[in-house]
Amino acid sequence: SQTIHQWPATLVQPVGSPLSLECTVEGTSNPNLYWYRQAAGRGLQLLFYSVGIGQISSEVPQNLSASRPQDRQFILSSKKLLLSDSGFYLCAWSFSLAGSYNEQFFGPGTRLTVL
């Protein structure tokens, strides 16, 4: 069976500090991978998605970046955090076959507070 891991679960960082959040998927190959951000009490904002190693699509211009150095590893980074980067960061994966049953499976998320 497939599992998705995210860490850390919670993170408190000062403004201007760097960020690295990691997401890994087990039990499947060549998944589509997604990073979402959810502000408190709000909906999910798609930040990045990837359909393969090294292939990243950015949805929102901001000070965040994403990388996919391995097939099942997705990393969200920032060189300098802003107060507005606070939120609940969710990684998700789906099967990659076009037109197939492709629900998204979400990780447990990382709660980031920027002070």
Added chain:
Amino acid sequence: GQQVMQIPQYQHVQEGEDFTTYCNSSTTLSNIQWYKQRPGGHPVFLIQLVKSGEVKKQKRLTFQFGEAKKNSSLHITATQTTDVGTYFCAGRASGTYKYIFGTGTRLKVLA
């Protein structure tokens, strides 16, 4: 760009009452998914609709996809306290891998 709106934003119901949330997309969708997020948790997939006019049922939950594939609804019959959470729709336009999530409807059920 594609936008997906949901109404209402919040809904408080007495246990046993029915509940409906509506999802509207600015563009025609290839398919639509529904997710439930419990307080403090992550979204969990409920169902996917693909065909125009499709209706699916899961026990007390009924999901509909509009004829024009631009809107959808989720109806819960006789709500229970376990139904508490935020319900999101997520629509995907054809030719893309990405899903745009709706703004969500937060449901509270009063016992």
